[in-house]
Amino acid sequence: MNPAEERECIQKAASGDHRAFRQLVELHSGLAYTIAFRMTRDVDESEDIVQEAFVRVWKNIHRYDAGFRFRTWIAKIVTNLSLDYLKSPRSKKWSGLELVENMAEPMNANTVIESSELKSAVFRLAEQLTPKQKAVFVLRDLEMMEPEEVCKALDMQDGNMKSNLFHARKKIKEGLEKWYQKEIIWNAGNVKS
Numbered sequence: 001m002n003p004a005e006e007r008e009c010i011q012k013a014a015s016g017d018h019r020a021f022r023q024l025v026e027l028h029s030g031l032a033y034t035i036a037f038r039m040t041r042d043v044d045e046s047e048d049i050v051q052e053a054f055v056r057v058w059k060n061i062h063r064y065d066a067g068f069r070f071r072t073w074i075a076k077i078v079t080n081l082s083l084d085y086l087k088s089p090r091s092k093k094w095s096g097l098e099l100v101e102n103m104a105e106p107m108n109a110n111t112v113i114e115s116s117e118l119k120s121a122v123f124r125l126a127e128q129l130t131p132k133q134k135a136v137f138v139l140r141d142l143e144m145m146e147p148e149e150v151c152k153a154l155d156m157q158d159g160n161m162k163s164n165l166f167h168a169r170k171k172i173k174e175g176l177e178k179w180y181q182k183e184i185i186w187n188a189g190n191v192k193s
Helices: 003-014 018-040 043-063 070-087 096-101 115-126 131-142 147-154 158-189
Strands: none
Touching: 003 018, 003 043, 018 043, 018 070, 018 131, 043 070, 070 131, 070 147, 115 131, 115 158, 131 147, 131 158, 147 158
16 A cells, blocks of 8 residues: 555545555554564464554544554554563563573574574564563564654653663674584584594
């Protein structure tokens, strides 16, 4: 759907057109679910968050500010609901030890890493970030949103967003380096003479 069609769809939905709203849901539900899942790492919670997000969009679509991209507005709602979940007692937290213990099989630092192994490690390391760092990291580096969109979605100043992103990337990098170091030591101990 091109931007003009999307704007028309938003206007129709704001007027109560259920079919137009369904089109918006179909267009943006993938993004919403991806953000929710990357934030929560829980399928059921992600589905609940996406459903709640679109209920809120429906109830508040008449308040939509066309100065935002619609996807940015949805990202903001989903991220806020995900952050609420992460602050709740229901949230499951990963520890650094669980990251190492739960890896299905060690990654070999001397070979090309399969994309899925690297993604899994990055997602698990992201569990150790603060909620704000995780939100910035997910939106900017995983969802590839523009810095301005991330700032709008999180109601965050540019400098604050950059600082959170810097610290998130640093923690992810350090976690990967620790894993690779453990893997190298493990392989060295298993080398036959």
